Amino acid sequence: MSDPFFSTDLLGEFDRLQRQMASLFPAFPASLRAxxxxxxxxxxxxxxxxxxxxxxxxxxxxxxxxxxxxxxxxLTISGERRPPERQAGDDTRVYASERFMGAFRRVIELPRHADSGNVHARYANGCLTISIGRSEASKPRAVTVQ
Structure with a gap:
């Protein structure tokens, strides 16, 4: 006699549930780490x-x-991360890889007060830092009361 609530393929049921959840919430990652x-x-x-x-x-x-x-x-940031070149004699077979490889593109809508003529970008320690100046009219200023 088989129990209709407990399938013998428990892992298959979890996989089916994960696919259903992914179809309901496509913007969320499939797992907590991914x-x-x-x-x-x-x-x-x-x-x-x-x-x-x-x-x-x-x-x-x-x-x-x-x-x-x-x-x-x-603002568009794009490029490509290529996998490291394999050394001669390296016969390692990869069975899991969590590091993103391939072409990427991120687009960010800038606030109206951003001055696209005043942009500085630098890359250090794995971080790309982009500084976009604000237009003079949008900067806070003190007003003298007369």
């Missing part, structure tokens, strides 16, 4: 009184392989 490949690089975005600050966490990239552009209020 992120979607189109979410590379991860970003922190903030602002100061003088600028908009964006930090893209992209370790292992050649800075010359990163393209940063601004057009019509959109």
């Amino acid at each position: 992120t979607r490949s189109e979410m590379f690089p991860l970003l922190n975005i903030g602002s100061t009184d003088d600028s908009v600050e964006i930090v893209a966490f992209a370790p292992g990239l050649d800075p010359a392989a990163i393209d940063v552009s601004i057009d019509k209020g959109l």
